[in-house]
Each structure stands twice: as C-alpha cells, then as structure tokens.
Amino acid sequence: xxxxxxxxxxxxxxxxxxxxxxxxxxxxxxxxxxxxxxxxxxxxxxxxxxxxxxxxxxxxxxxxxxxxxxxxxxxxxxxxxxxxxxxxxxxxxxxxxxxxxxxxxx
Amino acid sequence: xxxxxxxxxxxxxxxxxxxxxxxxxxxxxxxxxxxxxxxxxxxxxxxxxxxxxxxxxxxxxxxxxxxxxxxxxxxxxxxxxxxxxxxxxxxxxxxxxxxxxxxxxxxxxxxxxxxxxxxxxxxxxxxxxxxxxxxxxxxxxxxxxxxxxxxxxxxxxxxxxxxxxxxxxxxxxxxxxxxxxxxxxxxxxxxxxxxxxxxxxxxxxxxxxxxxxxxxxxxxxxxxxxxxxxxxxxxxxxxxxxxxxxxxxxxxxxxxxxx
Numbered sequence: 001x002x003x004x005x006x007x008x009x010x011x012x013x014x015x016x017x018x019x020x021x022x023x024x025x026x027x028x029x030x031x032x033x034x035x036x037x038x039x040x041x042x043x044x045x046x047x048x049x050x051x052x053x054x055x056x057x058x059x060x061x062x063x064x065x066x067x068x069x070x071x072x073x074x075x076x077x078x079x080x081x082x083x084x085x086x087x088x089x090x091x092x093x094x095x096x097x098x099x100x101x102x103x104x105x106x
Numbered sequence: 107x108x109x110x111x112x113x114x115x116x117x118x119x120x121x122x123x124x125x126x127x128x129x130x131x132x133x134x135x136x137x138x139x140x141x142x143x144x145x146x147x148x149x150x151x152x153x154x155x156x157x158x159x160x161x162x163x164x165x166x167x168x169x170x171x172x173x174x175x176x177x178x179x180x181x182x183x184x185x186x187x188x189x190x191x192x193x194x195x196x197x198x199x200x201x202x203x204x205x206x207x208x209x210x211x212x213x214x215x216x217x218x219x220x221x222x223x224x225x226x227x228x229x230x231x232x233x234x235x236x237x238x239x240x241x242x243x244x245x246x247x248x249x250x251x252x253x254x255x256x257x258x259x260x261x262x263x264x265x266x267x268x269x270x271x272x273x274x275x276x277x278x279x280x281x282x283x284x285x286x287x288x289x290x291x292x293x294x295x296x297x298x299x300x301x302x303x304x305x306x307x308x309x310x311x312x313x314x315x316x317x318x319x320x321x322x323x324x325x326x327x328x329x330x331x332x333x334x335x336x337x338x339x340x341x342x343x344x345x346x347x348x349x350x351x352x353x354x355x356x357x358x359x360x361x362x363x364x365x
Contacts, residue, residue, distance in 0.1 A: 005160065007155075021152075023157060023160065025160040070157040070160060
C-alpha cells in the first residue's frame with residue numbers, strides 16, 4: 001500500500017518561487033541490518049526520485065541507504081506556466097510509484 | 107550515556123527517599139509535543155510532512171475495503187468515519203461488556219473484525235492495524251480527551267495507577283519516579299516528559315515507523331529492566347486507561363510525531 005503525500009501550491013503568480021514537498025511511503029531497509037538469527041535483511045530502498053514540470057525534468061535525486069524511512073523531499077522551482085508536476089520514485093525490487101499535481105499560474 | 111543514566115537513577119533514588127511521588131497538577135501538564143525541538147514540531151504540524159498521515163491514508167482505504175467471511179466493510183456498519191468515529195479515540199480504552207474488561211482502540215478494531223466481519227485479527231503493530239487505528243484516532247484530532255466514566259472501568263483505572271506507582275525491575279523504578287518526579291529533566295539527551303498519551307498511534311522517528319501506545323509502554327518497561335508484558339495484556343490496557351485519565355481534557359494530536 002504505497003502512497004504519497006504531495007504539497008504543491010494550487011495557484012501562483014508567474015515568476016513566483018514555489019516550494020514543492022513530497023512524502024513517499026517506503027521502509028528504506030538499509031541492507032546493513034541482521035535478523036536475530038544473524039541473516040542479513042536484504043536492502044530495499046528507493047534509489048531515484050524525479051520531478052517533471054510539464055514534461056521537463058526540474059529536479060532529480062539519488063537516494064542511498066542512510067536516508068530515513070518514508071523519505072520527505074522538498075525543493076523549490078519557479079512557477080512559469082500552468083500545468084502539471086509529475087513525480088516518480090524508483091527503487092529496489094521493482095518499486096515504482098508515480099504521483100502528480102496541478103498548478104495554475106496567473 | 108551509561109554515566110548519565112547512573113547519575114539520573116541515583117538522583118531519583120535520593121529524591122524518592124525524601125518526598126513521595128505526586129501526580130502532576132492539571133495546570134502544569136504539557137503534551138510531549140512541547141518537549142520537542144521546533145524542527146520535529148514542524149513535521150507534526152504539516153499534514154503533508156507528517157509521515158503518520160501515510161498510515162491515516164491507508165486506514166481510510168481499509169475502512170472501505172470488504173473483509174472476512176461476512177464480506178463487510180467498516181463503513182457498512184459505521185458509515186462515514188468522519189462522523190461516527192469522531193471522539194472515539196478521546197474516550198478509549200472503553201469497557202467491553204462481553205469480555206468484562208477494558209479494550210483499547212487496536213483491540214476494538216480486532217474485535218470488530220472477529221465479531222462483525224468474521225475476519226482474522228490483524229497482528230499487533232501490523233501496518234493494517236496501525237493504519238485503521240490511526241485513521242480512527244485522527245477523527246478525534248483537537249478534541250479533549252474525555253475518559254469513559256463507566257463505573258465498571260474504575261477498578262481497572264485504579265489497577266493501572268497502582269502499576270504506575272509501583273517500583274519494579276532491576277532498576278527498581280516506578281513509572282512515577284521519572285514521569286511525575288523528574289519530567290523536567292533529561293535522561294541522557296532526551297526529555298523525560300509527563301506520560302500523557304495525547305497523540306497515539308504515533309510516528310516515532312526512532313522507530314522509523316508508526317507504533318501504538320503499548321509499543322511505547324513496552325519500551326519503558328524494558329528500560330527499567332522489568333518483566334515485560336505481551337501486546338494486548340490486561341496490565342498494559344489498565345496502564346493505558348490510567349494514562350488517558352491523567353491526560354483528561356488535553357487535546358488529541360493523533361497521528362503525533364515524536365523523536
């Protein structure tokens with residue numbers, strides 16, 4: 001039951017600097033831990049996050065085992081035109097989630 | 107850290123020799139929130155930054171999902187949770203007449219599954235159980251904690267209070283020795299706080315996950331090196347009852363974030 005929480009302002013003035021906040025549900029298992037029986041718990045993390053603004057990539061991040069569970073990523077961009085933000089998370093074991101949000105720019 | 111622990115414990119033992127434990131006056135009660143750093147408070151305050159909301163979202167979809175041999179959803183009986191579940195977390199644990207003892211929110215979810223959905227119970231601390239509890243608890247956000255006044259509950263609250271006051275474990279500490287007598291101090295780097303469970307289930311940064319009040323209580327019991335209880339044990343529910351009575355009147359913060 002993966003789910004994402006996205007916070008993008010619904011409206012902005014052209015040229016405004018806006019903050020985008022994303023939270024993705026994921027355990028981010030480091031691969032460095034062991035069970036009580038001594039077996040390694042296999043790594044299971046998100047490895048990549050991208051954000052596209054009307055198709056154009058505006059933000060990308062690579063994620064590593066030291067990043068906390070349920071990664072919260074926030075960044076800024078300039079509101080240039082009305083449209084859509086597409087978010088994508090890719091990770092181990094074929095993990096792939098997408099989400100989107102719209103903005104209207106005046 | 108060990109040194110701090112030793113100093114703190116000795117300080118407690120000395121203090122306990124001179125003054126008996128007293129409960130915190132209503133005017134001095136503070137939510138665990140007020141002990142947190144501003145950064146951590148900001149995580150709780152913003153619903154799009156609070157990871158607990160991921161469980162609430164999952165709970166919302168579970169609420170509408172058919173389960174068990176009866177093939178019923180929670181909503182089939184309780185309809186709109188924003189109406190029917192409002193205030194429920196503020197008065198739990200509640201007395202269950204059939205069992206003749208109090209049950210907490212997680213146990214109620216599982217009882218509902220057994221009695222009405224004819225489904226198998228969720229495992230303790232499983233994502234589904236925490237998700238449904240968090241979703242139900244969130245409906246009471248901002249409401250004052252109002253413990254059930256049922257007469258049948260009173261002996262259980264008294265037992266919970268007795269447990270809270272009793273010294274136990276290898277460190278020979280009662281809950282009260284930290285949470286009533288020394289809540290304004292630190293244990294190693296962490297604030298001791300007042301044992302007022304206003305925001306459960308909580309997202310605890312240390313756990314990297316959501317957890318119930320019982321998980322927290324079991325942590326504390328391990329901390330004083332006492333014999334622990336299994337999840338769902340009557341002793342833990344009684345302690346929950348007493349803790350909620352301590353917090354009566356304080357607003358529900360669920361899903362809260364704690365360090």
